Amino acid sequence: MTITEPGNDARVIAIDGPSGTGKSSVARKVACRLGAGYLDTGAMYRALTLAVLSDGLDPADAEKVAARAEGLVIDITTDPENHKVFADGRDVTMAIRSAEVSAAVSAVSAVSAVRRRLVHVQRQLAGGATIVVEGRDIGTVVFPAAALKIYLTATPSARATRRAEQVGISEPGEIAALADSLRRRDDFDSTRAVSPLRPASDAVVLDSTDMSEEDVVEAVLAAATSRNVGASW
Numbered sequence: 001m002t003i004t005e006p007g008n009d010a011r012v013i014a015i016d017g018p019s020g021t022g023k024s025s026v027a028r029k030v031a032c033r034l035g036a037g038y039l040d041t042g043a044m045y046r047a048l049t050l051a052v053l054s055d056g057l058d059p060a061d062a063e064k065v066a067a068r069a070e071g072l073v074i075d076i077t078t079d080p081e082n083h084k085v086f087a088d089g090r091d092v093t094m095a096i097r098s099a100e101v102s103a104a105v106s107a108v109s110a111v112s113a114v115r116r117r118l119v120h121v122q123r124q125l126a127g128g129a130t131i132v133v134e135g136r137d138i139g140t141v142v143f144p145a146a147a148l149k150i151y152l153t154a155t156p157s158a159r160a161t162r163r164a165e166q167v168g169i170s171e172p173g174e175i176a177a178l179a180d181s182l183r184r185r186d187d188f189d190s191t192r193a194v195s196p197l198r199p200a201s202d203a204v205v206l207d208s209t210d211m212s213e214e215d216v217v218e219a220v221l222a223a224a225t226s227r228n229v230g231a232s233w
């Protein structure tokens, strides 16, 4: 198996972009409106990162991280109204959102053996289904022939403000620290050797800086309609 193994893309809407652009909420809402499934691929990299940290492994040790990925069973729901993630049978839906996991996930997700394994699972979970798939490399690598590809962006300060609201932070120092951690993660994700974060050449690029979440959902649905995506599903 190689990372270029073709996916079954015909019914996939790919939503990629950096952290804090509102991808998850938008993807979930679009899936609900279209009666489609929803897959959060970042949650899978986070589940592995949690397992790596819980086992006391160094997230930068690619060999150990790859070995841990081999032994880990990740189950993730594809129901947009009931998002749950399990690692080796344990519900880790909340635990994977910790600051420790966020700080280590970029290193874990840069390991090529990890990506090969998780991309394979993502294609199995989503292939053939009517589904909105959210991540960093969905339109470029996982489903390169997706029916619709959206690349969601926003300015760094808009993304940090949004993320701060989500996690309930209002103190300026804490917001600055959060902005810094988002920037480091995005730099790492965009410059890594394997499947870096970048828009697919045929993606619809949406800058959500001055848009409400509902506006973004409507813009994605309009892009879907204009390409006949979803109409006959």
Ligand code: DC
Pocket (backbone or CB within 6 Å): 019, 041, 042, 043, 045, 046, 105, 106, 109, 110, 134, 135, 136, 137, 138, 185, 189
């Ligand atoms: O979407 P998120 O913030 O939960 O993603 C966590 C990390 O996982 C992110 O820093 C990059 C990585 N990721 C990835 O490399 N490829 C994906 N398809 C999804 C996420």
